[in-house]
Amino acid sequence: MSDRQFPGVYVDEILRGLHPIEGVSTSTAGFVGETAQGPTTPTLVKSWAGFERTFGTFLDGPPLNLPRCHLPYAVRGFFDNGGRRAFIARVVGPNGGADPATLQDYRGDATTKPEERTGLAGLVAVAEISLLAAPDDVVMPGLRELVIEACEATQARFAVTSLDRGLAPSPDLRPPGDTIYAAAYYPWVRVAAAHRPEGTTLVPATGHVLGIYARVDVNRGVHMPPANEAIDGLVAGTAGEPPLEFTLTSVQQEPLNTFGIDVIRDFSADGQGIRVWGVRTMSSNLDFRFVNVRRLLIFIEVSIDRGTQWVTFEPNDDRTWSAVRRVVEDFLVTQWRAGALQGVKPEEAFFVRCDRTTMTQDDIDNGRLVCEIGVAPVRPAEFVIVTISKKTREP
Numbered sequence: 001m002s003d004r005q006f007p008g009v010y011v012d013e014i015l016r017g018l019h020p021i022e023g024v025s026t027s028t029a030g031f032v033g034e035t036a037q038g039p040t041t042p043t044l045v046k047s048w049a050g051f052e053r054t055f056g057t058f059l060d061g062p063p064l065n066l067p068r069c070h071l072p073y074a075v076r077g078f079f080d081n082g083g084r085r086a087f088i089a090r091v092v093g094p095n096g097g098a099d100p101a102t103l104q105d106y107r108g109d110a111t112t113k114p115e116e117r118t119g120l121a122g123l124v125a126v127a128e129i130s131l132l133a134a135p136d137d138v139v140m141p142g143l144r145e146l147v148i149e150a151c152e153a154t155q156a157r158f159a160v161t162s163l164d165r166g167l168a169p170s171p172d173l174r175p176p177g178d179t180i181y182a183a184a185y186y187p188w189v190r191v192a193a194a195h196r197p198e199g200t201t202l203v204p205a206t207g208h209v210l211g212i213y214a215r216v217d218v219n220r221g222v223h224m225p226p227a228n229e230a231i232d233g234l235v236a237g238t239a240g241e242p243p244l245e246f247t248l249t250s251v252q253q254e255p256l257n258t259f260g261i262d263v264i265r266d267f268s269a270d271g272q273g274i275r276v277w278g279v280r281t282m283s284s285n286l287d288f289r290f291v292n293v294r295r296l297l298i299f300i301e302v303s304i305d306r307g308t309q310w311v312t313f314e315p316n317d318d319r320t321w322s323a324v325r326r327v328v329e330d331f332l333v334t335q336w337r338a339g340a341l342q343g344v345k346p347e348e349a350f351f352v353r354c355d356r357t358t359m360t361q362d363d364i365d366n367g368r369l370v371c372e373i374g375v376a377p378v379r380p381a382e383f384v385i386v387t388i389s390k391k392t393r394e395p
Contacts, residue, residue, distance in 0.1 A: 019307070019310060019327070020307070020327060020330060020331070021303055021304060021307030021308065021327050021328065021330070021331035022303065022307060023299065023303050023331075024127075024128070024130070024299065024302050024303045024306060025128040025129075025130060026130045026131075026217045026222040026295065026299050027083070027084065027085065027130070027131075027213070027214035027217040027218055028085045028086070028087070028128045028129050028130060028131070028214075029078060029083060029085070029086045029087070029129065029130075029131040029132070029133065029210045029213075029214065030042065030086070030087045030089065030123035030126065030129040030131065030132050030133070030157075031071060031074060031075060031078075031086055031087070031088050031089065031133055031134070031135065031207075032071075032088075032089040032091060032106055032119055032120055032123060032132075032133075032134045032147075033068065033070070033071030033074075033089075033090075033091055033106075033134055033135055033136050034059065034066060034068050034069075034071060034090070034091050034092075034101060034136070035055035035056055035059070035071060035072065035088070035090045036055065036056025036057065036059060036064060037054075037055060037056045038054045038055035038056065038088070038090050039054075039090065040089070040090050040091070040092055040118045040122075041089070041115065041116065041117070041118060041122055042087040042088065042089045042117075042122045042123050042125075042126050043055075043087065043088050043089075043090075044085060044086070044087050045075070045086055045087075045088055046084060046085055046086075047079055048075065048076045048079045048080075051072070051075050051076075051079075051086075051088065054088075055072075055088055055090060056072075057072060057195075058072045058073070058193065058195055059071075059072060060193075060195075060196065060201070061195040061196060067139060068101070068136040068139055068140060069136075070135035070136050070138070070139075070203055070204060070206075071088075071135050071136065073135070073191060073193075073201075073203040073207065074133065074135035074203070074204070074206050074207025074208075074210070075088065075207055076191075076207070076233070077189075077191065077203075077205070077206075077207035077208035077210075077211060077233050078207040078208070078210050078211040078214070079211065080208065080211060080232045080233035081208050081209075081210075081211025081212050081214075081215060081231060081232050081233065082211050082212065082214055082215025082218070082219075083210060083211040083214040083215070084214060084218070085128075085214075087123060087126055087129055089108070089118060089119055089120070089122045089123050090118075091105050091106050091118070091119055092105065093105055103140070103142050103143065103146060105118075105119060106119050106120060106134065106140075106143055106146060107119055107120055107121065107146055108120050108121030108122050109121055110124070120132070120134075120146060120147065120150045123150075124150055124153075124154055124157075129157060130156070130157055130158065130295075130298070130299075130302075131157065131158055131159075131160065131210055131213060131214070132147050132150060132151055132157050132158070132159045132160075133147065133159065133160050133161070133206050133207065133210055134146070134147045135162075135203075135204055135206045135207060137161055137162075138161075138162055138163075138164050138165060138204050144161050144176055144177070145177070147159045147161070147182075148161075148177060148179050148181060148182050151179075151181035151182060152179060152181050155181075155298070155301070156298060156301075156302045157181070157298070158181055158182065158183075158291075158294065158295050158298060159181060159182035159183075160182070160183055160185070160206050160209050160210050160213070161176065161182060161183070161184050161185070161204075161206060162184065162185050162186065162188065162204030162205055162206050163175075163176065163184055163185070163186040163187070163261065165188050165202065165204075165245065166245075167186070167187075168246065169187075169246055169248050169252040169256075171255040171256075173186070173255075173256055173259075173261060174259055174261070175259060175260045175261050175282040176282070177282055178282060178283060178284050179281070179282050179283055180281055180282075180283040180285055180288035180294055181281075181294070182281065182282050183209075183260075183262055183280065183281050183282060183291050184260070184261055184262065184282050185204075185205045185206070185209050185261075185262045185263075185264060185276070185278075186256065186261050186262070186263055186264065187205075187244055187245040187246040187248070187263075187264065188202045188203060188204055188205065188244075188245040189202065189203060189204075189205045189208060189231065189234050189243060189244060189245070189264065189274075190202050190203075190234060190235055190236065190237060190241065190242070190243045190244065190245070191203055191233055191234060191235060192233075192235050198237065198238060198239075199237075199238045200235055200236075200237050200238065200241070202245050205231070205264055208231050208232075208233060208234075209226070209231075209276060212226050212229045212231065212276060213226045213295075215229070216229065221338055221339070221340060222292065222295050222296055222299050222340075223292055223296045223335075223338070223339065223340035223341075223377065223378060224292060225279040225290065225291065225292045225380040226276065226279065226291060226292065227262070227275075227276050227277065227278060227279035227291075227380070228275055228276070228277065229275060229276050230272070230273045230274065230275050231264065231273075231274050231275065231276065234274055242266070243266070243274060244264060244266055244274065247266050248263055248265060253265065253277065253278075256278075257278055257280065260280045260281060260282045260283065260284070260289075261278070261280075262276065262277075262278030262279065262280055262291075263277050263278050264276055264277065265277040279291050279292060279380055279382070281294050290379055290380055290382075292380060293377045293379060296340055296377050297375070297377065300332075300335065300373075300375060303331065304328055304331065304373070307327065307331065308324060308327065308328070308371075311323075311324060311369060316364050316367060316368075316369055318355070320369070321354040321355055321369070321371075322354075324354045324369070324371055325352050325353075325354050325355075325371075328352045328354075328371065328373060329346075329350075329352050332346070332349070332350045332352065332373075332375065333346050335375075336349040336350065339378065340377065340378060341375055341376055341377060341378065342376040342377070342378050343376060348376065349375065349376055350373065350374060350375045350376065351372075351373070351374045352371065352372075352373050353371070353372040353373075354369070354370070354371040354372070358370045358371065358372045
């Protein structure tokens, strides 16, 4: 209350520490890779035209002819499929780019000021990025692992990668790692490339899939599976080559799906076009088998973490615990109403505990506020089984 100098009626505006939890962004992507020009610190682009203005165009034609050339294709595929916001971290090799970029260039330096960081370190410093990709991880050994490590370290982002080119369908194919923070897609896809003699080229589907993630998030929510979605921006070759590197059947897909490889299938014969026909992470952990479940939990965890920062330095007592329970429950009720959580009533969808059952006296004395939260995410209907029985005439 301000100091009063004379009698009268005074109105004070009081800012309370209790604020509703807002959901964090889930559809903003971060791409790292080589470009023809542009800044090396992460830069936001909102369209393919915007990318070209800032970073130039394709790299696999004269005069550059670079072997690591997939970033522009991935960004175009991202926007073709519904992506709206992407941060680009341009990588430049030593000696001002005269020498090829190294893994360390892609990693960046996390010890500098956040606004000066480059590579993956720069992307990780951008709080709103929730999706990460390095489209040239299919040609640069060790790069895929760097991207996955960045996601695992922050536990706030999800990576999309593709299998290498030329891997024919086989039951022996495996995802390139075992992690709950990434998904792998197969096979490569064909896109227009007017600057190349053949007019088309095969590229990893990484950017196209990221665009589908963003499209589903915006239109339906992060809890919805980014699968059974049509992929835009694909073409057939001028000599009749199919739009996919390999056209798989259900029999060929079955073992790949089992081990966590998400297949892109051609359903053009049925009038449904080319679709993402898988929604599994690269993890062998059955609790985190599905991409949408993993990403929903990331969304919930990060939203609650950022939305309860006001608790810091508040009294560690029943009133604060009650306030924490209230804002977290309100947030989770919103997710339940949106269809992200199971149950016909909130009590079946989640629980929130923050009281003396979650904290010892030692926790309280040492300033540790412990809140236990459990949620029941909705899992995708991966196998839809229809049982048909014939009704015979009753006697």
